[in-house]
Amino acid sequence: MLILSLFWLFVGLLIGALANAAKLRPAAWVRGGRLGMLGLGALAALLGGWLGTWLFGTLFATATAIWVAVLVVALLPRLITKCNAWLHSRTAVP
Amino acid sequence: MDDYQPSTRQGIDPGSPGAKPKRTLRLGQRAAQAALAFLLCAGCFLSLFPWGRAWTRSTLLLPAVISASEPAPLTLAGDSVRFRRITLSSVTGPGFLDIYEPTTPPPPIPGGREAIIVVVGAGDNRDVPQLVNLLQAFAHEGIVVVNVGTPMLFQYKVSARDGEAVVQAFELLEHWPGVDPHHIGIITFSVGDEMACVGAADPRIRDRVAFLGMLGGYVDVSSLLRTVGRRAQEIDGQTQPWHPISTDLYTLASSVSSLLSPTENKLLQKAFPLNNIAPPLTVQQQAQLSPGTAAFYHLLEGDEPGSVDRNLSALSPQMKALLVQLSPMSVIDQIRAPIHLLHDRNDQSIPFTQAQEFAVALARLHHPYDFAAYGIFSHVQVRSNPDMAQLLSDGTKLIQTLNSILLVGS
Numbered sequence A: 001m002l003i004l005s006l007f008w009l010f011v012g013l014l015i016g017a018l019a020n021a022a023k024l025r026p027a028a029w030v031r032g033g034r035l036g037m038l039g040l041g042a043l044a045a046l047l048g049g050w051l052g053t054w055l056f057g058t059l060f061a062t063a064t065a066i067w068v069a070v071l072v073v074a075l076l077p078r079l080i081t082k083c084n085a086w087l088h089s090r091t092a093v094p
Numbered sequence B: 001m002d003d004y005q006p007s008t009r010q011g012i013d014p015g016s017p018g019a020k021p022k023r024t025l026r027l028g029q030r031a032a033q034a035a036l037a038f039l040l041c042a043g044c045f046l047s048l049f050p051w052g053r054a055w056t057r058s059t060l061l062l063p064a065v066i067s068a069s070e071p072a073p074l075t076l077a078g079d080s081v082r083f084r085r086i087t088l089s090s091v092t093g094p095g096f097l098d099i100y101e102p103t104t105p106p107p108p109i110p111g112g113r114e115a116i117i118v119v120v121g122a123g124d125n126r127d128v129p130q131l132v133n134l135l136q137a138f139a140h141e142g143i144v145v146v147n148v149g150t151p152m153l154f155q156y157k158v159s160a161r162d163g164e165a166v167v168q169a170f171e172l173l174e175h176w177p178g179v180d181p182h183h184i185g186i187i188t189f190s191v192g193d194e195m196a197c198v199g200a201a202d203p204r205i206r207d208r209v210a211f212l213g214m215l216g217g218y219v220d221v222s223s224l225l226r227t228v229g230r231r232a233q234e235i236d237g238q239t240q241p242w243h244p245i246s247t248d249l250y251t252l253a254s255s256v257s258s259l260l261s262p263t264e265n266k267l268l269q270k271a272f273p274l275n276n277i278a279p280p281l282t283v284q285q286q287a288q289l290s291p292g293t294a295a296f297y298h299l300l301e302g303d304e305p306g307s308v309d310r311n312l313s314a315l316s317p318q319m320k321a322l323l324v325q326l327s328p329m330s331v332i333d334q335i336r337a338p339i340h341l342l343h344d345r346n347d348q349s350i351p352f353t354q355a356q357e358f359a360v361a362l363a364r365l366h367h368p369y370d371f372a373a374y375g376i377f378s379h380v381q382v383r384s385n386p387d388m389a390q391l392l393s394d395g396t397k398l399i400q401t402l403n404s405i406l407l408v409g410s
Helices: A002-021 A033-056 A058-092 B019-048 B050-066 B072-077 B129-140 B160-174 B192-200 B221-230 B246-255 B262-271 B283-287 B291-301 B305-313 B317-325 B352-364 B388-407
Strands: B081-090 B093-102 B113-119 B144-149 B179-189 B209-215 B232-235 B238-241 B339-344 B369-374
Touching: A002 A033, A002 A058, A002 B019, A002 B072, A033 A058, A058 B019, A058 B050, A058 B072, B019 B050, B050 B072, B050 B129, B050 B388, B072 B129, B081 B129, B081 B160, B093 B129, B093 B160, B113 B129, B113 B160, B113 B192, B129 B144, B144 B160, B160 B179, B160 B192, B179 B192, B192 B209, B209 B388, B221 B232, B221 B246, B221 B291, B221 B305, B221 B317, B221 B352, B232 B352, B246 B262, B246 B291, B262 B291, B291 B305, B339 B352, B339 B388, B352 B369, B369 B388
Parallel strands: B113 B144, B113 B179, B179 B209, B209 B339, B339 B369
Antiparallel strands: B081 B093, B093 B144, B232 B238
16 A cells, blocks of 8 residues: 555646646745645545545545546635635625 | 636737747646546546446456466555355355455445356366466456366366356355345356356346356357367358367267266277377277267267268267257356357367357347457467457457456446
8 A cells, every 4th residue: 555655646746747737826826836736736646545445445546546636736726715815805804 | 727827928919929938838738737637537437437447447457367467557556365265065066166355345336346256167277377367366356256166177077067056156155245246247268158057047046147258168069069070160151170179079078978888988088088189999999889979989089070960960869968958058048147258269179160159049049248259369368479469459359348247346
């Protein structure tokens, strides 16, 4: 499982790099944003791989790691940005 | 997407020198987006959908089928395997089961595991490396595999009574921890198809057998004897020479031994030894055989290719009845499971025409089946160093069959 986990981390890094190239990084993530996307991809792939192992078995864990990582790098930054904007708008209201 | 571009330069005239890098940037961005979309779709398909999971399994299993070693990705990503050997006793005699199973509990999706009963041809083949490799590969994929053998089969004797061992193995697997009782199929090699068909046709289990896959099997002993006697087979209207190997003749002679006298048995064993070609019996030795046994001898020896029909007619009524009993043809109308027929065109052990006859019989019965002809097998084992074009062509067909078999438990 250790080798598989390392493989998922590597796949996640690649997906994070692709997300950077696809400009999925929010405009607000200026400082360390690129690295953040890489880390997010790696972490999502690792979690996706373990989720896939539990749900479908190790044979399908890598495929699960891939789609979970893509979904996370595509949606999570957008969600975080929207949440931040919403929180700011709430605190701005007197 | 535009609000997600932190550093794109806006307002550049398309005709200006700055337009080209921007176009390249956009192209790279689109390519990355397309790659992510592709990965998302592929990942979802291969893990969330049964067809995708079956395709993943087939792709990983194919190298194990066409080579004598397990592919590294399967060893790395597959389940670890536990082996155990058990013996079942029944009224027809013992059944020897070699069980290869994953050590981990079945995952929540799809729930229970698929199980496959494997019946290998004549002889004790339990430790043949290519077979062990295949069974382990199945188990790495999360499938419980049981290789069934019987004393009769180990002695190169085909017997319809051995179908009981398949039924017993099936009923054992139905209650095996982690196995989905609706996802149990049977795969047979060579003459193992007789006991597999008898088992799959048994009223106790026939409605629950998920599939029957046969590689290099036969369907009718009489027509097999006709091909053996003529030393020729007719494919698509063309007569081609065909010479059986010594194992075929030994198995055929052994399978009817219960009907022969001790002297006749001794003479036939002398004429058709295992793994060896012996000289023909002398005229004096042939004179010791009964007319029916002499006819059988000439069919196996192939020394009267023009009198094959006469020799078939001259067989004793008991032997004719036994040949019918030993033919899967006699039970195929009672089988309910879909059948996958696989046969090598140049099979030197069981002629290709047997698979063609099997397919015709199934079509006549409107029984669900598929039939694929191959060129990479040497009877039931993959040839060493097959032609690359042949490998690609046969690999495509093989992956389709594997897909059908693995879809059951995906």
